[in-house]
Amino acid sequence: MENKAEKVKPYNPEENKKKQVENMFDNLSGKYDFLNHLLSMGIDKSWRKNLIKILSQSNPENILDVATGTGDLAIQIAKSIKNCSITGL
Numbered sequence: 001m002e003n004k005a006e007k008v009k010p011y012n013p014e015e016n017k018k019k020q021v022e023n024m025f026d027n028l029s030g031k032y033d034f035l036n037h038l039l040s041m042g043i044d045k046s047w048r049k050n051l052i053k054i055l056s057q058s059n060p061e062n063i064l065d066v067a068t069g070t071g072d073l074a075i076q077i078a079k080s081i082k083n084c085s086i087t088g089l
Helices: 017-039 043-056 072-080
Strands: 062-065 085-088
Touching: 017 043, 043 072, 062 072, 072 085
Parallel strands: 062 085
Antiparallel strands: none
């Protein structure tokens, strides 16, 4: 059976699909946080603030942010919770 999805190469027919997706995310990454704030109408900022408030109550020493993406949550946690080590993956 043939994989039809691999045939779809909307940007550059010379590159494989994996490379095209990688390039797409590289091009988007600088605008991602802005677009996230805009398209969510600021709700993303609200849930981050609420999460940090909940985390602060337990006085964590270490936090692991899995799938940190652009790191905006990890950065905000580092600024908000003192004496806490945060690792973003």
